Amino acid sequence: MINVALGGATGKMGRTVCDIIQKSKDMRLVGAMIAPTEEMFGKEIYPGIIAKGQDSLDEVLENADVYVDITAPQAAANIITKIPAKGVNIVLGTTAIPDDVIKRMKEEIAKNNTSAVHSANFAVGVNVFWKMCEVLSASLDGYDIEVIEAHHNQKMDAPSGTAMEAVKRMMRTTGIDTVTYGREGLTGARKREIGVHSIRGGDIVGDHTVIFVGSGERIELKHSMGSRDALAKGFIESIRWVNGKKDGKVHDLNEVIGL
Ligand SMILES: NC(=O)c1ccc[n+]([C@@H]2O[C@H](COP(=O)([O-])OP(=O)(O)OC[C@H]3O[C@@H](n4cnc5c(N)ncnc54)[C@H](O)[C@@H]3O)[C@@H](O)[C@H]2O)c1
Numbered sequence: 001m002i003n004v005a006l007g008g009a010t011g012k013m014g015r016t017v018c019d020i021i022q023k024s025k026d027m028r029l030v031g032a033m034i035a036p037t038e039e040m041f042g043k044e045i046y047p048g049i050i051a052k053g054q055d056s057l058d059e060v061l062e063n064a065d066v067y068v069d070i071t072a073p074q075a076a077a078n079i080i081t082k083i084p085a086k087g088v089n090i091v092l093g094t095t096a097i098p099d100d101v102i103k104r105m106k107e108e109i110a111k112n113n114t115s116a117v118h119s120a121n122f123a124v125g126v127n128v129f130w131k132m133c134e135v136l137s138a139s140l141d142g143y144d145i146e147v148i149e150a151h152h153n154q155k156m157d158a159p160s161g162t163a164m165e166a167v168k169r170m171m172r173t174t175g176i177d178t179v180t181y182g183r184e185g186l187t188g189a190r191k192r193e194i195g196v197h198s199i200r201g202g203d204i205v206g207d208h209t210v211i212f213v214g215s216g217e218r219i220e221l222k223h224s225m226g227s228r229d230a231l232a233k234g235f236i237e238s239i240r241w242v243n244g245k246k247d248g249k250v251h252d253l254n255e256v257i258g259l
Pocket residue numbers: 007008009010011012013014033034035036038053054070071072073075092093094095096119120121122123161231
């Protein structure tokens with residue numbers, strides 16, 4: 001039995017993952033953290049599981065093998081560097097965590113010989129989409145690249161972590177070192193850059209489009225997320241995969257799904 005503690009248990013993504021954990025035969029929820037401002041704070045959110053705050057981290061992790069974080073950038077940054085020293089493995093889904101915090105988490109994981117899975121997107125299709133971005137950007141030399149992402153109107157960060165992972169990979173394959181976020185006013189001619197645009201509205205789970213524009217032709221690569229189920233599946237597989245691992249490393253979803 002895999003004992004799982006989860007930060008963000010009442011969130012849109014966290015609740016979906018918790019519901020699957022509760023129904024599965026090989027894992028169970030042993031701890032949950034949510035924001036102290038929430039109505040459910042201090043209450044029983046699943047049988048025997050009281051929603052606690054980050055100041056109860058030790059209690060929440062007491063019986064955990066794996067900690068899953070799907071909270072918010074600052075909330076995750078507060079605790080993820082402290083978890084490896086407690087001997088608990090991590091599945092990290094929260095996006096927009098500063099690079100220096102991720103670096104410190106990696107150092108702590110190496111020092112304490114624990115393991116983690118970290119991905120800006122836990123859907124298999126998105127991981128294939130990222131690979132296709134690499135292939136297309138490497139093949140379409142000199143084409144202009146524009147990235148458009150769309151999410152629900154409650155999303156806290158922009159651009160999405162998924163869009164920025166695509167951008168990071170295409171910067172590597174093309175050598176482009178400038179990213180332009182939105183455009184306004186007298187912008188002048190387009191530079192050698194990757195353009196990034198964020199749309200927010202309604203209940204869009206997550207759409208990502210990359211447009212490669214050449215002279216007289218263009219290719220559009222699009223991934224649409226219809227529900228959070230595809231993401232939840234990746235989180236659940238990652239929990240199983242990372243449980244018991246002790247290699248001092250942070251892995252991405254490609255390793256979990258064998259892409
Ligand atoms: N990697 C992925 O595949 C993936 C998928 C979906 C969402 N996300 C990311 O996960 C995060 C959460 O997304 P969401 O849509 O579920 O958000 P949400 O706003 O619906 O839920 C956030 C959850 O975090 C909790 N939280 C916030 N501040 C906290 C604090 N200080 N201490 C403890 N808990 C706290 C809230 O109580 C809530 O349960 C975002 O960063 C989002 O980008 C990643």
